[in-house]
Amino acid sequence: MIRVALPFHLRNLAHVGNEVELEVNGPVTQRSVLDALESTYPMLRGTIRDHVTLKRRPFLRFFACEQDLSLESPDAPLPDAVTKGAEPYLIIGAIAGG
Amino acid sequence: MYSLFGKGILKQNSIMKTRLLVGTRKGAFVLTSDGKRTDWEVSGPHFAGWEMYHLKGSPVDPDRLYASQTSGWFGQIIQRSNDGGKTWEQPGTKPGEPTTTPEGFPKAESNKFVYDVSPETGKPLTTHMWYDGTTHPWEFKRVWHLEPSLTDPETVYAGVEDAAMFRTTDGGKNWHELAGLRGHGSGSKWQPGAGGLGLHTILLDPKNPKRMFIAISAAGAFRTDDAGKTWKPINKGLKSQYIPDPNAEVGHCVHRIALHPSKPDVLFMQKHWDVMRSDDAGESWHEVSGNLPTDFGFPIDVHAHEPNTIYVVPIKSDSEHFPPDGKLRVYRSKSGGNEWEALTKGLPQKDCYVNVLRDAMSVDSLEPCGIYFGTTGGQVYGSADGGNTWTAIVRDLPAVLSVEVQTLK
Numbered sequence: 001m002i003r004v005a006l007p008f009h010l011r012n013l014a015h016v017g018n019e020v021e022l023e024v025n026g027p028v029t030q031r032s033v034l035d036a037l038e039s040t041y042p043m044l045r046g047t048i049r050d051h052v053t054l055k056r057r058p059f060l061r062f063f064a065c066e067q068d069l070s071l072e073s074p075d076a077p078l079p080d081a082v083t084k085g086a087e088p089y090l091i092i093g094a095i096a097g098g
Numbered sequence: 099m100y101s102l103f104g105k106g107i108l109k110q111n112s113i114m115k116t117r118l119l120v121g122t123r124k125g126a127f128v129l130t131s132d133g134k135r136t137d138w139e140v141s142g143p144h145f146a147g148w149e150m151y152h153l154k155g156s157p158v159d160p161d162r163l164y165a166s167q168t169s170g171w172f173g174q175i176i177q178r179s180n181d182g183g184k185t186w187e188q189p190g191t192k193p194g195e196p197t198t199t200p201e202g203f204p205k206a207e208s209n210k211f212v213y214d215v216s217p218e219t220g221k222p223l224t225t226h227m228w229y230d231g232t233t234h235p236w237e238f239k240r241v242w243h244l245e246p247s248l249t250d251p252e253t254v255y256a257g258v259e260d261a262a263m264f265r266t267t268d269g270g271k272n273w274h275e276l277a278g279l280r281g282h283g284s285g286s287k288w289q290p291g292a293g294g295l296g297l298h299t300i301l302l303d304p305k306n307p308k309r310m311f312i313a314i315s316a317a318g319a320f321r322t323d324d325a326g327k328t329w330k331p332i333n334k335g336l337k338s339q340y341i342p343d344p345n346a347e348v349g350h351c352v353h354r355i356a357l358h359p360s361k362p363d364v365l366f367m368q369k370h371w372d373v374m375r376s377d378d379a380g381e382s383w384h385e386v387s388g389n390l391p392t393d394f395g396f397p398i399d400v401h402a403h404e405p406n407t408i409y410v411v412p413i414k415s416d417s418e419h420f421p422p423d424g425k426l427r428v429y430r431s432k433s434g435g436n437e438w439e440a441l442t443k444g445l446p447q448k449d450c451y452v453n454v455l456r457d458a459m460s461v462d463s464l465e466p467c468g469i470y471f472g473t474t475g476g477q478v479y480g481s482a483d484g485g486n487t488w489t490a491i492v493r494d495l496p497a498v499l500s501v502e503v504q505t506l507k
Contacts, residue, residue, distance in 0.1 A: 093171045094171070
C-alpha cells in the first residue's frame with residue numbers, strides 16, 4: 001500500500017482523513033501514484049494536476065522522505081520507503097495558505 | 099408595511115421564504131428568512147476557506163443550487179445542491195467508480211473547463227492582449243458567474259476567467275465552451291481589467307430563448323441571437339478614457355449589466371466609469387449618470403416590479419475603491435437614470451470604506467421589493483421596502499464576492 005498525505009482542503013473534498021492508502025499496480029512513480037489517487041477519488045482530478053497537460057499545479061509541491069520531488073520526472077521511481085508504505089508521499093500547498 | 103401594502107400582501111409574504119446565497123473570500127453562507135425579511139438565520143461557512151465566487155439557484159427548481167468554489171492552489175470546483183444548500187456534491191464521477199467508460203473514454207469531470215480550439219466548432223485562438231498590449235496565452239483560472247437556465251435545471255451557463263462562456267446540459271457533470279464568443283473575431287484584442295479578464299455577467303432574455311447578453315472586463319458587452327452560436331459586440335456609445343479610439347468596438351471595462359424581465363430590450367450598465375442605458379438591446383448606449391456623486395461603481399440592478407427603477411452604489415474612483423466621503427449610499431433612479439436619489443437610512447454615513455463588488459447585489463420578487471448587497475467588509479445589507487430603509491443582516495462575514503436572492507413558496 002502506498003500512503004499519500006493530502007492538504008486540508010483536498011482532504012475535505014475527498015472526505016478522507018490525513019492520509020489515504022492506495023494500491024498501485026506496476027512501477028511506483030509520482031505519475032502512477034497520482035493516477036491511482038485520482039482514480040479512487042475522482043473529485044480530486046484537476047486539483048493537483050492540470051486536466052489536460054497533467055502538469056503539477058504551480059502552488060503545490062510533492063515531498064517524500066525529506067526530499068522535494070516537485071521538479072523530478074513524474075516517471076522516476078519513488079523512494080523504497082514510499083513503495084513499502086513506511087513513509088508517505090506528501091502533497092503540500094506551497095507556502096502562505098491564503 | 100401593513101398600512102402601505104394591505105392584508106393580502108402581508109398574508110402572501112407570510113407564506114413566502116427568502117433565501118440569500120452569499121459567496122465570500124473564505125466560504126459560502128446561506129441566509130434565510132420569511133417573507134417579512136426581518137429575522138434571519140445564517141448557515142455556513144460552506145466550503146470554509148475557499149473563495150466562493152458565485153452561487154445561484156435554478157429558477158425552475160429553486161432547491162437546485164450551483165456554486166463556484168475556487169482556489170489559487172487547487173483550481174476550480176463546481177458544487178451542486180439538491181436541497182437548497184443543506185448538502186452539496188460535486189457532480190460527475192462518484193468515488194470508487196471507474197473514471198473511464200467501458201469504451202475507454204473519460205467520464206464526467208465537473209471541474210474540467212477546457213477551451214475549444216477545434217477548427218470545426220472553435221477557433222484556434224491561443225492568445226489575448228495583456229495589460230501592456232503584448233499577447234498573452236489564454237489560461238483558464240476560475241468560474242466567475244453561474245447562470246442557470248430559465249427552463250431546465252440541468253442546463254447552466256458559466257462565465258469564466260480568462261473570458262469565455264461554458265455550458266452544461268447535464269447538471270454540471272460536463273462543461274463545453276460556447277466557442278463562438280471568443281472566436282467571433284475580436285477575442286485576440288480582449289484585455290484584462292484590474293481584476294482579470296473575466297466574463298462576469300450573463301443575462302438570459304425571458305422573452306427570446308435564443309437571446310443572451312454577456313459582459314467581460316475589459317472587453318465589453320456582447321449579444322447572441324442564436325442561443326450562443328454566434329455573437330456580436332454591443333458597445334456603440336461607450337466611451338473609455340484609456341482607449342485611444344473613441345469608437346472602439348471592444349476594450350471597454352463593463353462592470354455589470356442588468357435588465358427587467360418584462361422589458362428585456364432595455365439594458366442598464368455600470369461601466370468602469372459611467373452609468374449607461376440602451377433601449378434597443380444594446381445596439382446603442384447613452385449615458386444616464388445624471389446627478390450621481392460619482393459614476394464609478396460595480397453593481398447595478400433593477401427593481402422587481404418597476405422596470406424603470408434602478409440601483410447603483412457609487413464608488414469614489416478606480417483608484418479609491420470606497421464610497422465617497424466615507425458614506426455608504428445606494429442610489430436609486432425611478433426614471434431609468436439621470437435623476438438619482440441617495441438611500442442612506444440604516445447604512446453607515448461616516449467612516450465607511452468598503453467596496454461592493456459587481457455580483458454582490460440582488461433583488462427579490464416580493465412586494466415590496468427587497469434589495470440586498472454585500473460588502474468587502476463582510477456586511478450583508480437588506481432592504482425590505484425597495485431601498486427606503488436598510489438593516490445589516492450580518493456584519494462580520496469574510497469579504498463578500500456575490501449575493502443572490504431567491505423568493506420561495
